[in-house]
Amino acid sequence: MVEDLYRLLWPKLELPSIRYPGRISTVRWGATSQEGGTRKHSVEIGGDIDFPFFALESPTAHRPAIAIEVFDKPVGIPTPVRECLGSVTEDPIEWAKKCAREYPIDAIALRLVSSDPGLEDRSSEECAHLVKLLLEEVDLPLIVLGSGNDQKDPAVLERVANVAEGERVLLSAATLKNDYKRIADAAVRYGHPVLSRTECDPPSQRMLNDHLLESGLHSNQIVMDPTTAALGYGIEYSISIMEQLRLDALKGDKSVQMPIAAITSYTWNAREAWSEEEKLGPIEIRGPLWETHTAISLFLAGAGLFIMLHPDSVKQFTQILSEIFPKNTQSRQKA
Amino acid sequence: MSRRLSPLAVYNLLPKKNCNDCGVPTCLAFAVKLIEGTVELNACPHLTDQQRHEIEQLVLPPVRKVVFGGRKAVTVGGERVLHRHELRLHNPTAIALDVDDSEQDEVIEARLQSINKFRIERAGQTLGIDAVAVLSTSKSPDRFRKVVKTVTETSNLPLVLCSVDTEVLEAGLEEAKDDRPILYSATAETLERFIEMSKEFKCPISLSSGDLAELRAMARKAMNEDVSILLAPITPATNLHEALLKLVAIRRAAIEHKYHELGHPIIAFAVSEVCSEEERWRDSVVASMLMMRYADILVTHSLEMPLLLPVFTLRQAIYSDPRYPASVKTGLYTYGTPNSESPVLLTTNFTLTYYLVSGDLSAAKIDCFLLVADTQGMSVLNAVVGRQLTSEAVKDLIHQTQIEEKITHRKLIIPGLAARLRGDIEDATDWQVIVGPEESSEIGSFLKKTGWTA
Numbered sequence: 001m002v003e004d005l006y007r008l009l010w011p012k013l014e015l016p017s018i019r020y021p022g023r024i025s026t027v028r029w030g031a032t033s034q035e036g037g038t039r040k041h042s043v044e045i046g047g048d049i050d051f052p053f054f055a056l057e058s059p060t061a062h063r064p065a066i067a068i069e070v071f072d073k074p075v076g077i078p079t080p081v082r083e084c085l086g087s088v089t090e091d092p093i094e095w096a097k098k099c100a101r102e103y104p105i106d107a108i109a110l111r112l113v114s115s116d117p118g119l120e121d122r123s124s125e126e127c128a129h130l131v132k133l134l135l136e137e138v139d140l141p142l143i144v145l146g147s148g149n150d151q152k153d154p155a156v157l158e159r160v161a162n163v164a165e166g167e168r169v170l171l172s173a174a175t176l177k178n179d180y181k182r183i184a185d186a187a188v189r190y191g192h193p194v195l196s197r198t199e200c201d202p203p204s205q206r207m208l209n210d211h212l213l214e215s216g217l218h219s220n221q222i223v224m225d226p227t228t229a230a231l232g233y234g235i236e237y238s239i240s241i242m243e244q245l246r247l248d249a250l251k252g253d254k255s256v257q258m259p260i261a262a263i264t265s266y267t268w269n270a271r272e273a274w275s276e277e278e279k280l281g282p283i284e285i286r287g288p289l290w291e292t293h294t295a296i297s298l299f300l301a302g303a304g305l306f307i308m309l310h311p312d313s314v315k316q317f318t319q320i321l322s323e324i325f326p327k328n329t330q331s332r333q334k335a
Numbered sequence: 336m337s338r339r340l341s342p343l344a345v346y347n348l349l350p351k352k353n354c355n356d357c358g359v360p361t362c363l364a365f366a367v368k369l370i371e372g373t374v375e376l377n378a379c380p381h382l383t384d385q386q387r388h389e390i391e392q393l394v395l396p397p398v399r400k401v402v403f404g405g406r407k408a409v410t411v412g413g414e415r416v417l418h419r420h421e422l423r424l425h426n427p428t429a430i431a432l433d434v435d436d437s438e439q440d441e442v443i444e445a446r447l448q449s450i451n452k453f454r455i456e457r458a459g460q461t462l463g464i465d466a467v468a469v470l471s472t473s474k475s476p477d478r479f480r481k482v483v484k485t486v487t488e489t490s491n492l493p494l495v496l497c498s499v500d501t502e503v504l505e506a507g508l509e510e511a512k513d514d515r516p517i518l519y520s521a522t523a524e525t526l527e528r529f530i531e532m533s534k535e536f537k538c539p540i541s542l543s544s545g546d547l548a549e550l551r552a553m554a555r556k557a558m559n560e561d562v563s564i565l566l567a568p569i570t571p572a573t574n575l576h577e578a579l580l581k582l583v584a585i586r587r588a589a590i591e592h593k594y595h596e597l598g599h600p601i602i603a604f605a606v607s608e609v610c611s612e613e614e615r616w617r618d619s620v621v622a623s624m625l626m627m628r629y630a631d632i633l634v635t636h637s638l639e640m641p642l643l644l645p646v647f648t649l650r651q652a653i654y655s656d657p658r659y660p661a662s663v664k665t666g667l668y669t670y671g672t673p674n675s676e677s678p679v680l681l682t683t684n685f686t687l688t689y690y691l692v693s694g695d696l697s698a699a700k701i702d703c704f705l706l707v708a709d710t711q712g713m714s715v716l717n718a719v720v721g722r723q724l725t726s727e728a729v730k731d732l733i734h735q736t737q738i739e740e741k742i743t744h745r746k747l748i749i750p751g752l753a754a755r756l757r758g759d760i761e762d763a764t765d766w767q768v769i770v771g772p773e774e775s776s777e778i779g780s781f782l783k784k785t786g787w788t789a
Binding site for chain 1: 360414418419420457574575576579580582584587591616617620621623624627628639640641642645646648649651652653655657687691776
């Protein structure tokens with residue numbers, strides 16, 4: 001039940017309530033046994049009626065969901081992350097298992113780095129095989145991220161959608177530059193939601209969402225990724241674009257009434273997160289905290305799904321969220 | 336939802352002479368700038384008191400400005416919007432460090448030295464601590480007076496004097512008479528005495544109440560006395576959820592509902608009551624959250640770089656002007672002492688790109704020339720795609736900077752992300768183009784590898 005917290009706190013203030021006509025759709029992924037899948041719970045995000053802490057009713061949305069990113073090949077893993085996780089980063093299954101076992105996460109996000117033609121050009125079939133294996137070994141809801149190669153991703157995600165039928169996996173990402181139609185068609189056919197990614201440009205985001213809606217995906221099967229810029233490297237663009245999209249959505253623009261994802265693992269490109277420079281202070285504290293700050297800022301700007309990299313950042317972010325969200329607003333729906 | 340003030344409404348109250356005496360060519364343009372908060376009303380010399388008063392009422396930001404401090408004054412508040420993209424945020428949150436008067440003298444002095452010395456260099460700005468909050472934990476007026484004296488002698492930062500006891504505050508004020516400190520903080524019971532002190536010493540006061548209706552009533556009383564005020568709706572004991580709800584409620588009431596009594600800067604503490612060694616990251620995260628949600632002054636404790644750096648960086652980001660891409664001056668920059676054989680590199684004038692490259696060139700101690708192209712504040716990749724960075728632009732840049740007169744070779748190192756421009760640039764100029772690394776931190780090793788050592 002939503003509580004009218006403002007009125008409980010300040011009965012005499014009589015703040016007029018602002019009610020927006022729009023509401024963010026609720027996106028659910030990960031199918032439990034009751035729904036024909038094998039996940040131990042499903043995850044629900046969205047449902048926002050305002051920005052966090054802005055509405056007279058509280059909470060204003062589902063509790064944000066947190067996924068940890070797992071690479072299918074140990075390339076480009078930031079040293080602090082590798083040091084924290086140890087040898088499991090050599091093997092995506094072990095990496096995912098350890099995270100599922102030890103950290104308070106809602107989902108696993110598998111990044112198929114090796115499918116990139118510039119790297120290993122691993123085939124769609126091999127990628128799909130790994131996804132199948134991961135679904136057998138780990139029972140958390142899954143997000144599958146392509147390598148970001150516009151030519152390759154649609155084929156890979158199509159095959160992944162096929163083998164993961166029934167598990168409701170979040171497929172990432174449809175972009176204006178790739179064959180988003182092929183990804184959307186596969187998602188519709190096999191019952192998966194899709195991540196809609198654009199580069200820091202609200203009109204493009206609106207356009208891509210419309211294309212996906214026309215392809216037959218419903219608003220509750222789309223999550224937006226309007227680009228996560230790291231703290232200190234353009235986070236103000238991400239903050240403002242997310243706030244803009246959210247305001248438009250609340251005011252009634254159906255093309256952008258979807259939950260927003262923040263991929264804070266990009267934070268590790270920020271020099272302050274990985275640099276050994278002594279005057280910046282110990283890296284063990286600075287690195288994870290940089291990702292936590294990025295996550296918390298984008299949470300306030302409206303993001304509801306966080307794909308993160310460092311386990312310490314996940315722990316910090318979770319602790320802050322637990323201080324904010326009452327126990328009964330879990331994003332996980334038990335089987 | 337916040338109704339924007341129309342420049343025409345302000346223009347109608349201006350002299351309409353377009354005399355340029357204020358430095359702005361037309362009265363309408365002056366009206367726009369007034370609303371943006373980028374010019375002061377006093378700049379116009381042709382207003383009657385009546386006109387001035389009317390315009391002030393009209394353009395006054397829904398969150399009033401408060402100035403505190405003596406030699407080094409700080410302005411907070413003056414905000415007009417809830418989200419930066421709606422206009423911009425004007426006065427960055429002031430970050431104050433606490434000093435506890437129950438500590439030993441040597442500890443206090445050492446802490447003040449550290450506060451004075453604290454510096455962050457980032458994106459061309461040098462940032463430091465903005466203020467010192469002196470806490471009366473000892474509850475002794477004499478001790479407080481002594482510590483305030485030490486603070487004013489050691490540092491010229493603005494002060495926040497913190498005590499609920501007016502006697503203690505008076506003792507401290509005696510040592511900071513002309514320093515316009517903030518008196519933190521009045522309750523409903525002590526408000527009258529605080530108003531008196533504020534009038535006598537011309538200093539702002541903060542108002543404390545967890546009940547926003549009471550806070551509003553207190554503010555009304557202080558405003559009737561023309562006292563400059565800040566709101567202190569939360570204490571370190573307030574839980575985070577409630578704290579954020581209150582800060583947002585206050586700012587929304589001021590901006591969206593025109594509750595003038597709540598239109599004042601907010602002062603908040605990001606200091607945990609109990610803080611274990613492992614959880615000291617929490618204050619840092621809480622500080623960022625409170626800052627993003629409208630705290631205008633933040634009092635915090637730790638001076639550790641990893642804890643403060645993200646907070647200062649976030650502040651720099653959200654207070655930047657969203658209407659203009661952040662850019663630096665176009666042209667030729669030199670590093671070290673380059674000679675006619677030194678390498679020439681190319682980058683864009685997007686602030687973040689420029690400072691990354693610049694920092695890396697300095698750190699690598701390379702003597703070289705850097706050509707900064709006008710890409711209208713776009714990063715390398717965006718500028719290549721958006722055609723702000725083209726072979727013609729590079730040709731013009733080479734011409735304008737007269738770099739060819741400074742060097743004997745004709746070799747240009749371009750960013751890895753601009754690799755596809757290589758052929759075009761070679762065709763447009765008679766230069767040989769070398770594709771450099773994508774990541775600027777690799778420039779140093781790249782130059783060494785290719786034999787370009789200083």
